[in-house]
Amino acid sequence: xxxxxxxxxxxxxxxxxxxxxxxxxxxxxxxxxxxxxxxxxxxxxxxxxxxxxxxxxxxxxxxxxxxxxxxxxxxxxxxxxxxxxxxxxxxxxxxxxxxxxxxxxxxxxxxxxxxxxxxxxxxxxxxxxxxxxxxxxxxxxxxxxxxxxxxxxxxxxxxxxxxxxxxxxxxxxxxxxxxx
Amino acid sequence: xxxxxxxxxxxxxxxxxxxxxxxxxxxxxxxxxxxxxxxxxxxxxxxxxxxxxxxxxxxxxxxxxxxxxxxxxxxxxxxxxxxxxxxxxxxxxxxxxxxxxxxxxxxxxxxxxxxxxxxxxxxxxxxxxxxxxxxxxxxxxxxxxxxxxxxxxxxxxxxxxxxxxxxxxxxxxxxxxxxxxxxxxxxxxxxxxxxxxxxxxxxxxxxxxxxxxxxxxxxxxxxxxxxxxxxxxxxxxxxxxxxxxxxxxxxxxxxxxxxxxxxxxxxxxxxxxxxxxxxxxxxxxxxxxxxxxxxxxxxxxxxxxxxxxxxxxxxxxxxxxxxxxxxxxxxxxxxxxxxxxxx
Numbered sequence: 113x114x115x116x117x118x119x120x121x122x123x124x125x126x127x128x129x130x131x132x133x134x135x136x137x138x139x140x141x142x143x144x145x146x147x148x149x150x151x152x153x154x155x156x157x158x159x160x161x162x163x164x165x166x167x168x169x170x171x172x173x174x175x176x177x178x179x180x181x182x183x184x185x186x187x188x189x190x191x192x193x194x195x196x197x198x199x200x201x202x203x204x205x206x207x208x209x210x211x212x213x214x215x216x217x218x219x220x221x222x223x224x225x226x227x228x229x230x231x232x233x234x235x236x237x238x239x240x241x242x243x244x245x246x247x248x249x250x251x252x253x254x255x256x257x258x259x260x261x262x263x264x265x266x267x268x269x270x271x272x273x274x275x276x277x278x279x280x281x282x283x284x285x286x287x288x289x290x291x292x
Numbered sequence: 293x294x295x296x297x298x299x300x301x302x303x304x305x306x307x308x309x310x311x312x313x314x315x316x317x318x319x320x321x322x323x324x325x326x327x328x329x330x331x332x333x334x335x336x337x338x339x340x341x342x343x344x345x346x347x348x349x350x351x352x353x354x355x356x357x358x359x360x361x362x363x364x365x366x367x368x369x370x371x372x373x374x375x376x377x378x379x380x381x382x383x384x385x386x387x388x389x390x391x392x393x394x395x396x397x398x399x400x401x402x403x404x405x406x407x408x409x410x411x412x413x414x415x416x417x418x419x420x421x422x423x424x425x426x427x428x429x430x431x432x433x434x435x436x437x438x439x440x441x442x443x444x445x446x447x448x449x450x451x452x453x454x455x456x457x458x459x460x461x462x463x464x465x466x467x468x469x470x471x472x473x474x475x476x477x478x479x480x481x482x483x484x485x486x487x488x489x490x491x492x493x494x495x496x497x498x499x500x501x502x503x504x505x506x507x508x509x510x511x512x513x514x515x516x517x518x519x520x521x522x523x524x525x526x527x528x529x530x531x532x533x534x535x536x537x538x539x540x541x542x543x544x545x546x547x548x549x550x551x552x553x554x555x556x557x558x559x560x561x562x563x564x565x566x567x568x569x570x571x572x573x574x575x576x577x578x579x580x581x582x583x584x585x586x587x588x589x590x591x592x593x594x595x596x597x598x599x600x601x602x603x604x605x606x607x608x609x610x611x612x613x614x615x616x617x618x619x620x621x622x623x624x625x626x627x628x629x630x631x632x633x634x635x
Contacts, residue, residue, distance in 0.1 A: 126569050139595070139596060142595045142596065143591060143595050145595075146591065146594060146595045147591070148328045149329070149330050149331070150326070150329045150330055151331055152332060154332065154333070155332070156333065158334070158337070182525045225435070
């Protein structure tokens, strides 16, 4: 059969000639190969000093967005948890009381909202499922921990702080809708 | 006895000791760097700029490790083993002529600790003793892997010493002297032995690889079969001494090859200089040659896979010794012809 790459070599077991038995030519060839590698440019990225440029569509740690007035978007509908193929998301819903209108946008909100970062496969189906534009994946990296339980992120880590809003526009065209 | 001579020799000895240790330490660093480059990696670069302090970190680590002696090991031999390895590796540097004479304080100081008239014999004697360091260490560990490593080391070193000795005899025939300084002087300028004896050099080089237990002849310490070979049971600085001894041996055998085949401290156009300038330049030339040889040692290690033990013995006894013998005989006949013995 014709090879597609033109690199096919037919193996033969004919006895080696005298020059082949000396191995010197083969060794010299091998040494030239390693020498070429020595002069090559390294592709290593030295991490703490140099940070690799992420693709604009990179899917990293999640964020629970607030709207412009600083109210949480999430209504604990549970669609993200249903969409999640890794079963990483759980939540407990609660009803908004009077006087909490500045905290939650609609009358139902998530009392707890947990994502297990060890289960999560960062597929992004939760943000696709979300009808309220509440959960998004960002370009942030989930940091390492020593304990498994520390990877279960609650609302304290997921909801964006009021004073440092998290920019998701790098990979999202949405998240700017004002009215729902 | 002349006090000046005593002082000058002691300074030279201490200096050589420090240089040998320094070069051995930085050979480990350079070896790791070179391995990394050949494998498209970066290598150690965290300790200091470009990882230059890595050998110091490694040495400190060695000292801080627990010094463990196995329960059933022969305690005294276990301690003596690495000592012998290190000692024999260090004492060979005594006969190596590092450069032309230096003139300081009105004294003529030869850059050689002692000019033996049987320098090469001394070298081979010390090389033979160095087997004992490995042998004793492997035996005293009371571990079968160590013993295997030791047996392999001794059989390999003994078989390769023959071919090495015969190729050294060829060089002795060429220069007509056993003294290393005279052998070097005979190769004045660009009159190096390598141009007359390339086959001899090849045999000697392969044997040097085997003598220093470097890849592709590192069977005594192959990691994947023998878990380190003769130093399996060693820890802390005793292990460090073994590893260091290997690198010093590599440095010394590179130096010996530079002397026997690459003209030692001679360099082309050396007649244009004289006095201390010549001395410094000659030392530089010598170290350049030595470092190139060390580089080739390492380059080969990261290129060629390890031999099987029977292949090693085949190469030693069936290939190298006959080649070395024939080469020696041809050289002897040519020299006898030139001297007019057949007239």
